[in-house]
Every structure is written in C-alpha cells, then in structure tokens.
Amino acid sequence: MTQDRESEGPIGDLEVFVTAGEAYPAFERAFMNAKEQISASFRLFDLTTKLHSPEARKLGDTWFDLMVDTLNRGVSVRIVVTDFDPVAAPDLHQLAWQTKRQIAAVRELAKDDAKLEFDVALHDARAGWVPKMVFFPFVRQKMGELNESWSKMNEDERARFRSETPRLRNICYENDKGRLCFPIKLVDLYPATHHQKMAVFDRRLLYIGGLDLNDRRYDTKRHRKAPERTWHDVQVMTTGPIVDVAQKHLDTFLDTVAAKAPAAPSSPSFLRTLSRRRHRASFRVSPKTVVREIEQSHLDSVSRASKFIYLETQFFRHRPLARALAKQARKFPDLKLFIVLPAAPEDIAFDSNTGLDARFGEDQQIKCLTVLKEAFGDDRLLVASPVQPRRYSSDERDVLEDAPLIYVHSKVSIFDEFGAIVSSANLNGRSLRWDTESGLWFDRSDHVELVRRRVMGHWLPSGYGDEFLDPETALENWIRLVDRNTERAPEDREGFLVHYDSDAARDIAMPVPGMPEEIV
Structure with a gap:
C-alpha cells in the first residue's frame, strides 16, 4: 500500500489491483x-469460486x-447479493438464488452460533403500467425463449430450475404437456439493479471497484485465455475515515x-448512484434518481481538465458526459x-446477441463517440481496445484485428494530475442514474499517480517509459504505439492495444425512438 497519510484526507493507504x-x-x-x-454487497457472489492465495488454499x-x-x-458476516428481473434476466435471477442455496449449506456446516445475514435484494423500482403495455411484445418474446430453454431440460434440471427461480413461479406454471405457460397479463418490470461490488472489514478496510466474485471473472494480467474467458477489471483496497462512510452506505442503501x-x-x-421507485409514475420506465455523485464527479472533473483525460470503461453511452x-x-x-473500451459488449461478442437491446446500446455508443471525434479530432482522441498477442480466427465479434479480444469490465477515470475515480459504474446512463453504484474519488497526488501507473501501465509493453x-x-x-500495433501481425505487437473498430458497432446499431437512453 501507499504510505499511510490519513491526516491529509479521508483515504489513507491504497492498493490498486489489476485483474x-x-x-x-x-x-x-x-x-x-x-x-x-x-x-458486503455484490452483484454476483458465487461460493463455488476457487481460492487462489496460498493462505486460503490451506x-x-x-x-x-x-x-x-x-x-x-x-466473525459476523452480512452479504447482499443482487436479484434480477426473472423474465428479462432469468439466468442472473437463478444465479442469485443459487448463492442463497449455497449460504443455506454454509449455515448447516458452520457452528450453531455463527453470525450470518444474507439478502437477495431486488431493486424496488418498477416500470409504470403504460411502459408495461409498450414492452408487452418483448416480454412475451422473452417468455417464449424461456419456454424453449425449458423444453430442452430433463426432469432433474427442471426441478433445480424451479427451485432457483422463485419469482418465475409467481408468473408461470407447467401444463400437463410439460410446457411453461404464462397467462396473458401484464407483469412487473424491474428496470434497475444493485450493481455495486464492495466489502468493508472491521470498519477499517474497504474493498471496492468493478469486480464481482465468480470463476468467470478470474483472469491474470497475461490475458492468455479463450476470449470468452478473459476479464479485465480493477479493484482497490483502502483504509482511513472513508471506510466508515462506506460502512454507513452498506447499512442504509x-x-x-x-x-x-x-x-x-x-x-x-465516496461516490454513489442511488435511485428509488417512482410513485404515481404510470408513464415512466425509469426510477427516480436520488443520488448521482458518480455522474456529477465526472462532469465536474471534466470541467476542470485542461491536458489529458483517461477513461477505461465497459460502455461509453452517456451523452451528457460526451x-x-x-x-x-x-x-x-x-x-x-x-x-479504452472492449471491442464489443459481452453479449454481442460471446453470445451473438443482435436483439433490440444490443442494437440500441451500440447506437448510443456510436453517437457518443461521434460527438467526441467531431470535437477532439484524430490528433487529440484515441479510442483503443485490448487484444491478445496471438492470431485468432472467428466470424463473430470476439476477434479484432485478427486477434482474440480481451474483455474490458473495469471502470476507471483519470483527469490530468488532480483526480481519479475507481468505481462499479460504467459510463452509461444506467450506471450513472439508475443502478445502485459505489466508488471512490482520489485527489491526493500520490493516489492519482498510483492509479495512473497501475491502470494505464498495464497496457504497456515492458521497457516503455514515463512518456506514456x-x-x-x-x-x-x-x-x-496503437497505430503500429494495428498494422502489425498479432504476434509482432507490443502491449495489448489496437484501434477500436467503430464500423463493426455501426453495422448493427439501431436507434429506438422513445426508449430511455438509460435503459442500456
């Protein structure tokens, strides 16, 4: 960790973890x-995740x-795990309740006096009745996809699926022919989620950033995996008075x-996004934003910057920021x-999703990047994506410049030499206005420099200097460097970065008039 200087501000020691x-x-x-x-509060927290430290492996x-x-x-443990809309995201809904089953098994094996609290928390926001009617055809399509998946399950798989998707049981049933039936009625739509990834230990140590806990998210800085197994993320660990602020947030959010x-x-x-359910909001999809500190901190920092801004994010879709x-x-x-962006969103790159949600998300990002290109020009703007230094062939968007992509999930912003943000929030309206998010603002010069060297320095080949x-x-x-890499064969590149391919995104991008920009 950096030298402890808590008297200089709310954040004391700092460690930055890359991957x-x-x-x-x-x-x-x-x-x-x-x-x-x-x-702790995480979007995903899978207790079957492998241990990696020598101490824990014992x-x-x-x-x-x-x-x-x-x-x-x-030790007293309290964990909140996110629940999801059972129709729009049944796989994630099932993962949340799988964790609940794992926790039940932990209780069975732990001592009788073990102190364990666990919540599967669904965000309280609901769409109004008018959006529910508008989205009804899409909801029925999702129900049809669920029925198709159900038809491919054997009896044991169906029994497990039923037990791990409790919110689906309230809106569908199995008929005598073994098919899932969804009555023709409007169902609740849940537009927001708890997206933060953080834990506080003994009110003295804070672990926070973009990283959930499961084996899918485990990758190393070498990124030598199949593209669908890569995962680049950033998490930090801090001490100081800020830890108590984080604890209060976990106690109250x-x-x-x-x-x-x-x-x-x-x-x-300590930066947050918080929203809540609207009342008398018949015509609204969106929740009511209560706190948008992450968005405001970005906007304020942009207004102060005069030399150099670095953004590393899973999505760049927020037009007010653009x-x-x-x-x-x-x-x-x-x-x-x-x-620095991933070459494609995860569902497009690895699941070949070309649905309306994917197309609208790509449209939002292309519009934002177009605004930036017009303002900065080619000599003041670089948009890059990481790839592995090996050749790879694919007809999907898990490849860029003949190399397998490295999936970027980190959320880091650096402004000149005066500030940096590490959080769980993507640079889209959903993270900045709807979902529950948390992160840290760093303004101590040594902290900003550490974040810059650890995050930007990761993409550099060895031997490159401070000029980068x-x-x-x-x-x-x-x-x-990125120009050279893009022109070279994959095995001859230095570092990981090549130019982001906006044409591939533009090929499927589609505007959806009337759709809230924050929904993707």
Missing part, C-alpha cells in the same frame, strides 16, 4: 484477517470453505432505495482524450 489475479488473493486475505465484522478449495472458516472464527430512509450522509471521496467532454475540448485546444504516462506527452506516444 482478479491480483484482487482475489487480497480479498481472500481480508476475509481471513477479519476479526469481528464483514459487510483452508480448502473454494469460497465455501473460506466462508465456513470465517464464521467459525466468530436498501432502505434508501425502498424509500424508507434518506440517503446516508457521504463524503466527496457533450461535456466535447465542450471542454473546444474550450481547451490542448486537451487530449484516451478511451505523463499527461503532457502520453497521447501522442500511445497513438503511435
């Missing part, structure tokens, strides 16, 4: 070192073993979203912008 290869062992050790209390093979050991040591309590007081260094960046580019002719990290000289050096 789960670095983050998971540290997360395991934090569980093992906890003395009294652990509080306890067993998976997080199931680590959880039992932690409880048996007398469910009540805030349920409109039972106001948002807890925060700190300029317009703010364009405005600042025209105000400061020397301002440069570097964006200095805000005054970074972009021109990166442009030359």
